[in-house]
Amino acid sequence: MTSSAAARRAQPAATGRPWYVPVANEEAVFKAAHRQGLSIVLKGPTGCGKTRFVAAMAHELGRPLITVACHDDLTTADLVGRFLLRGGDTEWVDGPLTRAVREGAICYLDEVVEARQDTTVVLHPLADHRRELPIERLGITVPAAPGFGLVASYNPGYQSVLKDLKDSTRQRMVAIEFGFPAPEVEQRIVAREAGVDESTAAMLVRLGAAIRRLQTGGLREVSSTRVLVAAGRLIAEGLDPREAAVAAVAGPLTDDPAITRGLIEMIDVYLETPAG
Structure with missing residues (x-):
């Protein structure tokens, strides 16, 4: 799957905040983490509102939202970008993660544990104090623009031993626990x-x-x-x-x-x- 097929990009909705009913302090934690440049992982069962929550927070913070549906075949190139042949010329095309870093968007990695661990390692320099994305194929490092946010989600009850976040990734993120509403x-x-x-x-x-x-x-x-x-x-x-x-x-x-x-x-x- 190409990076364009793996990601859906949207500007903050002009019609208003996506409808989301808070169930605890998740909105306050998200906003505080974003202001501090901290990455966030949302943990909770399928269908409990994690994706809607991210859309609502992106709207409130006035940030574009770029969503990546993670899967087994997701590669680092799908996230970061690749060289493509166009009209006889080779040109670099940013992946969704790189676009978010450059534009100061929120990049949402939905069901991040579905991606291979060797792919998610690319998140480490973005998720810690460095807030930068090395692009090895270009030989450059892109600093995160103001407003950039990295958000991932997964369902702890569904994961297997082979599908889990690396400890080194977990400890770079603030966790927000989700459950079903009252x-x-x-x-x-x-x-x-x-x-x-x-x-x-x-x-x-x-x-x-x-x-x-x-x-x-x-x-x-x-x-x-x-x-x-x-x-x-x-x-x-x-x-x-x-x-x-x-x-x-x-x-x-x-x-x-x-x-x-x-x-x-x-x-x-x-x-x-x-x-x-």
């Missing part, structure tokens, strides 16, 4: 994001909480706020709650027939189909 907050989020009424949102949140309490090794992930919102959006389109939850909650969480049956039984208990 039920009343999550209900508010589901109602707003899915466009459903409070009673429907509450019903979905109760289902989500019940699934999170399950003690089974068959589920690698539990029901995130994201899947509850997806179910709510299907309900808003006219599907009955059971159909919506089977499609948006049970289906994405497992391929195991026995576990699927168990989830559907829970859906039948917690969700009501409107009469008539």
